[in-house]
Amino acid sequence: MSKLICKRCILDSDIPGIKINEETGLCQFCEKYEPLSSEDKIKYLGIMENLLKEKSGEGEYDAIFALSGGKDSSYGLYKLKKEYPFLKILAVQFDNAFISDTAVANAKKMCEIAGCDYFKLTMDEKALCDTFRKAAVSTKAYSKFARYRASDICNTCISIIKQKLIEQAIIRRAPFIVFAFTAGQSPTPIIDLQANFIKWSRDLFEKQLQNIGVDDKDESFVLKNDIINSIDKENIPMILHPMCLWDYNEEKIIETLIDLGWTPPKISDSNSTNCLLNAFACQNHIDKYNIHPYAFDIAGLVRSGDMTREEGLEKLHKELSKPLIEMASKKLDLEVE
Numbered sequence: 360m361s362k363l364i365c366k367r368c369i370l371d372s373d374i375p376g377i378k379i380n381e382e383t384g385l386c387q388f389c390e391k392y393e394p395l396s397s398e399d400k401i402k403y404l405g406i407m408e409n410l411l412k413e414k415s416g417e418g419e420y421d422a423i424f425a426l427s428g429g430k431d432s433s434y435g436l437y438k439l440k441k442e443y444p445f446l447k448i449l450a451v452q453f454d455n456a457f458i459s460d461t462a463v464a465n466a467k468k469m470c471e472i473a474g475c476d477y478f479k480l481t482m483d484e485k486a487l488c489d490t491f492r493k494a495a496v497s498t499k500a501y502s503k504f505a506r507y508r509a510s511d512i513c514n515t516c517i518s519i520i521k522q523k524l525i526e527q528a529i530i531r532r533a534p535f536i537v538f539a540f541t542a543g544q545s546p547t548p549i550i551d552l553q554a555n556f557i558k559w560s561r562d563l564f565e566k567q568l569q570n571i572g573v574d575d576k577d578e579s580f581v582l583k584n585d586i587i588n589s590i591d592k593e594n595i596p597m598i599l600h601p602m603c604l605w606d607y608n609e610e611k612i613i614e615t616l617i618d619l620g621w622t623p624p625k626i627s628d629s630n631s632t633n634c635l636l637n638a639f640a641c642q643n644h645i646d647k648y649n650i651h652p653y654a655f656d657i658a659g660l661v662r663s664g665d666m667t668r669e670e671g672l673e674k675l676h677k678e679l680s681k682p683l684i685e686m687a688s689k690k691l692d693l694e695v696e
Contacts, residue, residue: 363379363381363384364379365377365379365384365385365386365389365658366383366384366385366389367384367385367386367389367661367662367668368386368388368389368657368658368659368661368662368668368671369654369657369658369661369668369671369672369675370386370388370654370655370658373649374649374650374654375648375649375650376503376507386658388658388662389662392662394542394662394663394664395542395546395603395604400604403548403549403604404601404604406549407548407549407599407601407604408442408443410535410549410597411443411445411446411535412445414534414535415445415446415447415534416447417532417534417594418531418532418533418534418594419449419531419532419533420447420448420449420476420531420533421445421446421447421448421533421534421535422439422446422447422448422449422533422534422535422536422537422599423448423449423451423524423527423528423531423533423535423536423537423596424436424439424448424449424450424451424475424536424537425451425453425520425524425536425537425538425539426450426451426452426466426469426470426477427452427453427458427462427466427633427634428452428458428459428461428462428463428464428465428466428469428633429462429465429624429633429634430609430612430613430616430621431539431541431602431612432538432539432633433465433466433469433616433621434539434612434615434616435537435538435539435601435602436448436450436469436470436473436475436539437469437472437473437615437616437619438601438602438605439473439537439601440473440474440475442601446475447475448473448475448476448537449475449476449478449527449531449533450466450469450470450473450475450476450477450478451478451479451480451523451524451527452466452477452478452479452480453480453516453519453520453523454479454480454481454482455487455491455516455519455634455636456482456484456487456488456491456636456690457634457635457636457687457690458633458634458635459624459625459633459634459635461622461624461625461633462624462633462634463479464622465621465622465633468619468620468621468622469619469621472619472620478527480523482519482579482580483579486579488690488691489573490515490568490571490573490580491512491515491516491636491640491691492691492692492693493571493572493573494511494512494514494515494571495511495512495639495640495643495691495693496693497511497570497571497572498511498647498648499570499571500514500515500567500570500571501514501567506644506648506650506652507650507654507655508652508655508656509652510640510641510643510644510652511571511640511643511644511647512636512639512640512643512644513637513640513652515567515568515571516636518564518567518580519580521560522560522561522564522580522581522582523580523582524536525552525557525582525596526582526583526586528596529586529587529589529590529596530586532591532594533596534594534596534597535596535597535598535599536596536597536598536599537598537599537600537601538598538599538600538602539602540600540602540603541602541603541607541656541659541660541663541665542602542603542607542659542660542663542665543655543656543657543658543659543660543661543662543663543665543666544603544656544659545600545603546603546659546663547600547603548599548600548601548603548604549597549598549599549600550597550598550599550600551597552595552596552597552598553595554587554590554592554595557582557587557590557595558587561581561582561584561587564580564581565581568580568581607660607663607665607666608665609666609670635683635686635687636687637683638679638680638683638684638687639683639684639687639688639691640652640687641653641679642679642684643693651675653674653675654675657671657674657675658671
């Protein structure tokens with residue numbers, strides 16, 4: 360049977376688990392997709408603004424912001440402070456041992472523009488590389504669904520970031536954690552965390568690390584248990600994804616950022632503007648599972664109308680950077696097929 364490509368997004372029948380309805384020409388996700396209406400987005404933005412105003416000033420910071428220094432998070436920080444200038448924000452940039460110098464400079468620049476504090480989260484480089492190496496060679500770290508959302512390396516990195524941002528929010532009594540996830544990455548604008556869920560997610564990630572051979576005894580990567588035990592159940596942080604409510608246009612976002620003084624990255628990677636490990640992570644994932652780890656994110660952007668189908672297909676099939684793959688494989692002491 361010849362390959363079928365969804366008529367609406369960019370997913371195709373060669374991707375394991377994807378089914379294209381021959382009658383409608385749509386994948387199973389597009390058949391069930393119901394976008395947030397303009398009215399729903401306005402409603403959620405109103406709820407979000409009320410929450411931000413109501414809870415601002417309760418802690419050391421109002422929001423802990425995940426800042427990679429890439430285009431989406433840089434714009435997200437700028438837009439968040441522009442829309443809600445009263446917020447006191449701590450922007451946290453995770454140095455995963457593969458962050459580019461440009462991304463660090465961009466993150467600091469955007470913090471200056473937004474008038475917020477900058478915090479670089481650093482960890483032992485050897486331990487990080489060992490963990491990413493083990494994620495690369497493993498095929499049992501994450502669920503089948505997680506493999507569709509990101510590479511094993513990126514799932515590991517993102518999980519560390521989420522654990523440590525929740526940790527920072529609890530320590531600093533910040534009522535909000537903000538990510539610059541688009542509608543393709545997270546269609547849920549507001550997530551109300553519960554103490555038992557935080558504990559469950561911490562224990563789950565610890566088991567996932569153990570599955571790849573990492574014993575995080577000193578809780579470097581997972582949320583520390585003593586901090587979980589210190590949670591004030593009346594003031595548990597919430598997660599916000601405002602980018603999924605704002606208009607998204609990659610070209611306009613980059614134009615806006617350049618006008619502000621943000622420097623376009625010199626790395627040749629169509630899917631990342633901050634991480635030097637991303638190309639290797641993508642190639643590793645394709646080699647293991649025959650799935651491009653950005654396929655579902657790109658499909659989500661196309662499905663939501665934030666990216667054209669042609670742009671999505673071009674981004675999905677663009678050749679991965681060989682120099683970046685070689686650099687990362689050398690640093691991790693691994694080879695790719």
